[in-house]
Amino acid sequence: EKQRVAIARTILKHPRILLFDEATSALDSHTEKEIQASLREVSRNRTTLVIAHRLSTVVDADEILVMKAGQILERGTHAQLLTADGEYADMWNRQQEARTYEQKLNEALADEQ
Template sequence: MVRQSSLRSFIGVVPQDTVLFNNTIRTNIRYSRVTASDEEVERAAMAADIHTRILELPQGYDTEVGERGLKLSGGEKQRVAIARTILKEPRIILLDEATSSLDTQTERNIQASLAEVCTNRTTVVVAHRLSTIVGADQILVVDNGQIAERGRHEELLMQGGLYAAMWKKQQKTHDTQTETQTENQTQDTMR
């Protein structure tokens, strides 16, 4: 018989709305594996692309995050939660909009780390930002509570259905944002 505590030890979850405890950043990361060394905590933070930011804080890893992590931005809280899951080294990983509060570059950095961490592990990714699931072995497109499409990224694009339409829309938005950023950088350079 599988006990609930045994099952929990195999699963790591990074929720969209991260819960942090009114304690230090180190303790919040270590929460997933209380026996972890400081070095292991810092390696997990590096993989989650939050280590440098932590070192910039007044007390570094010993900085108190406040009730529910109020002293950190949404993206910083997500990266602490990702570090917590990386440190746990679970067999099953559930990422629920885990990079939704991150900028594109930070998301890419973390995706690379997560790809490594998720190797040889069952990983379920819930995402609206399709760039986070391009490399998935299997993508399920859910519409009105039903699986509308299933396949790999390339297959779904070729089908020209719901996934392809969402992909095109997101790429168009991304291209527009990139053009605006380039124009702003050019204007700043000219000043």
């Protein structure tokens, strides 16, 4: 809830540049998708910088920079970085596997109840 309020306050100021640092990191997947849709809308015609470890947050970015120890390792769109099969692709694949396991676990827990 605090993140939603902070994002709303920022948007109401109509800044030309937006900076989101792990804006959706503490959210569940459903809420994250809702917030991302809103962020896409308010980011139109604005420079928007997004710092994220959860890669689903940046898949629609015009350009993604993959950094490690302060150095840029890779840059490109989501599709380009997946095709390059480098660090970004490795991280993406690990996160997708984790998401799949989480969904299966949630389904199994729901079946037990």
